[in-house]
Amino acid sequence: MLPPFSGQLQIAESGDARALSIDGNNWEIQFRFAANAVNARPDTRNPDQRRGKYTDIASITPAGLVRQPLHPIFDTEIVTLAIEQLSTWISDSSLPYPAIDRFEYWLLDQSEGKPLALLYSCVSAEEIGAPAARPTWMAMPAAQLRIEETEDHHASYVPPVNARLEGLIAERAGPSPRAAWFDRAESVTTEFPPCLISEDWGQEEHDRLCQLYIHRLAPRLLMLQGLAHEDRQRLEQASRENALDVDRFHRLYPEVIDRKLLKVLRVEASLRRSAEPVSS
Secondary structure, eight states, X not given: OTTTTOOOOEEEEETTEEEEESSSSOEEEEEETTTTBTTOOOOTTOHHHHHOOEEEEEEEETTEEEEOOOOTTXXXXXXXXXXXXXXXXXXXXXXXXXXXXXXXXXXXXXXXXXXXXXXXXXXXXXGOOSOOSSOOOOOOOTTTSOOOOOGGGXXXXXXXXXXXXXXXXXXXXXXXOOEEEEETTTOTTSOOOTTSBOOOOSSHHHHHHHHHHHHXXXXXXXXXXXXXXXXXXXXHHHGGGOHHHHHHHXXXXXXXXXXXXXXHHHXXXXXXXXXXXOOO
């Protein structure tokens, strides 16, 4: 999910229907609005328009399946069958699904031309569009990813870590930033930052900001497939302070090195949720 990186989306597709989940527990089922509309007139001049856009038709939560009222334009029988097929598939399949994005668009370091920060990714070369006029990396905003700092850094107001790291990466990309597409299946000689942003800064304060951001994002970064053993291990340790996020996303971790730690964090998350006040 880019930009900014916020996790890996699980997608199950069946014909014109699909189910999407960011955590493996909650799913949104969608259907192409025009593809199976009753009495829809196909537009042969515009195949993409003929296929239509997706619209929500149901959701799956730990509590069960919830169907949404269907617009009369839908063929109820076809939509119902699609919901049943996807629901069965999701309940029977193993998570996470294999990652299939292989083309990646990276912001480049101004001085060395190396990958600095991941901007976008896609499945096929046909999805690659024209290069961005001014490629820019974005951090998850502080409103969605709050990053705590030590008391030493609270003496006076400073922008959130997220915003300061954005500025550092923009500065490192230079006044005329460049980006490039890479085919990860073929770019065996290129070195890509495992946590999707460069960790080589050379200045203590810049290193600190980068690591604060990565540590806070760690429960989401653990969804990445193909991480080296040492990278996954350090991200698991970095996730200790964010048990609720670990508990939310752990079903999508392709590998777990310290299962004891994962169990401890999930128990902590359960205790914290049970201690929350219940609104009447």
